[in-house]
Amino acid sequence: xxxxxxxxxxxxxxxxxxxxxxxxxxxxxxxxxxxxxxxxxxxxxxxxxxxxxxxxxxxxxxxxxxxxxxxxxxxxxxxxxxxxxxxxxxxxxxxxxxxxxxxxxxxxxxxxxxxxxxxxxxxxxxxxxxxxxxxxxxxxxxxxxxxxxxxxxxxxxxxxxxxxxxxxxxxxxxxxxxxxxxxxxxxxxxxxxxxxxxxxxxxxxxxxxxxxxxxxxxxxxxxxxxxxxxxxxxxxxxxxxxxxxxxxxxxxxxxxxxxxxxxxxxxxxxxxxxxxxxxxxxxxxxxxxxxxxxxxxxxxxxxxxxxxxxxxxxxxxxxxxxxxxxxxxxxxxxxxxxxxxxxxxxxxxxxxxxxxxxxxxxxxxxxxxxxxxxxxxxxxxxxxxxxxxxxxxxxxxxxxxxxxxxxxxxxxxxxxxxxxxxxxxxxxxxxxxxxxxxxxxxxxxxxxxxxxxxxxxxxxxxxxxxxxxxxxxxxxxxxxxxxxxxxxxxxxxxxxxxxxxxxxxxxxxxxxxxxxxxxxxxxxxxxxxxxxxxxxxxxxxxxxxxxxxxxxxxxxxxxxxxxxxxxxxxxxxxxxxxxxxxxxxxxxxxxxxxxxxxxxx
Ligand code: C2E
Ligand code: MG
Ligand code: MG
Numbered sequence: 286x287x288x289x290x291x292x293x294x295x296x297x298x299x300x301x302x303x304x305x306x307x308x309x310x311x312x313x314x315x316x317x318x319x320x321x322x323x324x325x326x327x328x329x330x331x332x333x334x335x336x337x338x339x340x341x342x343x344x345x346x347x348x349x350x351x352x353x354x355x356x357x358x359x360x361x362x363x364x365x366x367x368x369x370x371x372x373x374x375x376x377x378x379x380x381x382x383x384x385x386x387x388x389x390x391x392x393x394x395x396x397x398x399x400x401x402x403x404x405x406x407x408x409x410x411x412x413x414x415x416x417x418x419x420x421x422x423x424x425x426x427x428x429x430x431x432x433x434x435x436x437x438x439x440x441x442x443x444x445x446x447x448x449x450x451x452x453x454x455x456x457x458x459x460x461x462x463x464x465x466x467x468x469x470x471x472x473x474x475x476x477x478x479x480x481x482x483x484x485x486x487x488x489x490x491x492x493x494x495x496x497x498x499x500x501x502x503x504x505x506x507x508x509x510x511x512x513x514x515x516x517x518x519x520x521x522x523x524x525x526x527x528x529x530x531x532x533x534x535x536x537x538x539x540x541x542x543x544x545x546x547x548x549x550x551x552x553x554x555x556x557x558x559x560x561x562x563x564x565x566x567x568x569x570x571x572x573x574x575x576x577x578x579x580x581x582x583x584x585x586x587x588x589x590x591x592x593x594x595x596x597x598x599x600x601x602x603x604x605x606x607x608x609x610x611x612x613x614x615x616x617x618x619x620x621x622x623x624x625x626x627x628x629x630x631x632x633x634x635x636x637x638x639x640x641x642x643x644x645x646x647x648x649x650x651x652x653x654x655x656x657x658x659x660x661x662x663x664x665x666x667x668x669x670x671x672x673x674x675x676x677x678x679x680x681x682x683x684x685x686x687x688x689x690x691x692x693x694x695x696x697x698x699x700x701x702x703x704x705x706x707x708x709x710x711x712x713x714x715x716x717x718x719x720x721x722x723x724x725x726x727x728x729x730x731x732x733x734x735x736x737x738x739x740x741x742x743x744x745x746x747x748x749x750x751x752x753x754x755x756x757x758x759x760x761x762x763x764x765x766x767x768x769x770x771x772x773x774x775x776x777x778x779x780x781x782x783x784x785x786x787x788x789x790x791x792x793x794x795x796x797x798x799x800x801x802x803x804x805x806x807x808x809x810x811x812x813x814x815x816x817x818x819x820x821x822x823x824x825x826x827x828x829x830x831x832x833x834x835x836x837x838x839x840x841x842x843x844x845x846x847x848x849x850x851x852x853x854x855x856x857x858x859x860x861x862x863x864x865x866x867x868x869x870x871x872x873x874x875x876x877x878x879x880x881x882x883x884x885x886x
Pocket of ligand 3: 778779799801802835
């Protein structure tokens, strides 16, 4: 008992000593645990695959994780303080500063999107979530920021927006964008009492380029055209693509005169050849123009009117523009109707060939005939080629129609030969559209038709216009050489109306020039036409070409042509174009292929 009493204070001291020691151990242990925990969490933050930073209460950054440093390619020493700000895109800096300083001041969380420079030199979009953090005492200790790379997401969003408002191929605004832009432009024009012009541009023969050279060439050509159109306008104008080969340009503060100048500029820009693969493609366009407030007050009808005017321009020939007029509406309707009927005409066998004799002037012998297409439509009656061939060229129907003409003409000529009529050659017109972009196809097609019909190639004469061969002289020469090697004869039709020179034509293996009807018509009354015809005959002869005078109607013309040494003639004087049966009769009637020619006095 005594001992216990004696020991009590001692034991008490020991107890408190032991307690103190245990407390100390516990403290150390907990400090260690805190340190372990801190290292643990720090290593998580440091190794996290997202970008993390920490700032002091005053906003100065004092730590960045490894992902951040790897992203920027900079060291911790370079980034801390305000170093990291150098990586922010200059355009995003002001916005970042404002949000960040506000958050530091108010100590509240923030969310920021900005572009941060990647170590590869490009900027990437980052979303940065900043959260305030507190120390053990619960005091505000700064911010921790967690950043995610959202570049892909941004890009997708941009693409979606682009899809909605921009044309994926050329990057130009699309119809939806245009609609918004023009209603804005129209209200401004209305307010200011200004005019506004809308240009509807359609490329000529684009479908043929696409079909013959392939869609990727077509696509690249469209991109080149888009770029060139942009060079023809002011900053305030809008160039857009409606789709296909159709473009629309809006010209605020512009009337008829200004719009016409832009149209001319476009023609000049497009004619410069665009290199696409091994091709040098120059395009022409047809342009329709409508004006606010003259033609209409709203977008849809301005667009429709410009489209109508564009169709008129197409009919008037390549590279031309037209200002809309109310009278055009009716014509546009007719053309549309014709295109629809034309689509069915081949299947319904509504086409027929007429044949016009070609006569050798010296002998009066019928040496050939030209096949000329007619369209017999139950409602429209007999339609002449000058009316429907341009429509067929525009909508691509010229390819099947051209093939039909060639096959029908060769078959008919072979039939006449089999029937015992004196063999004559048959001339077939090739449309420039058929020839220019489908050159190899033309050679194959002709070989195929000759094979199918069994007509010998030397009886076939292909008629091409000057513009068809001059469009791509090298390409044309190559194809014409192939046709020549097959023994097919080649004639230049409507000679004198194009821009080729005789010396240039030397390069092509052609056999005949057909003097255009317009020169023959006024031979007797117009000394200039007489001089031109004489010159063509003598220069043509010096190049060893046969000369045919088209549209010869009178004996006076015949007399002049004979004196000048013209080889052959074709025209109403001998005969109008005749149906096949009539031509056979004509051949028989004219004593086995000779027509009576009035002898010179
Ligand atoms: P082209 O090839 O120059 O054909 C001659 C045109 O002149 C024909 O008109 C013919 O009927 C006309 N003609 C002939 N002699 C006379 C005359 O003495 N006086 C007058 N006033 N005219 C005469 P058509 O048949 O109306 O053909 C017009 C054009 O249509 C042709 O001009 C040709 O460029 C084109 N064409 C005709 N058939 C075809 C075809 O099958 N394919 C293609 N691509 N074009 C064709
Ligand atoms: Mg012809
Ligand atoms: Mg002709």
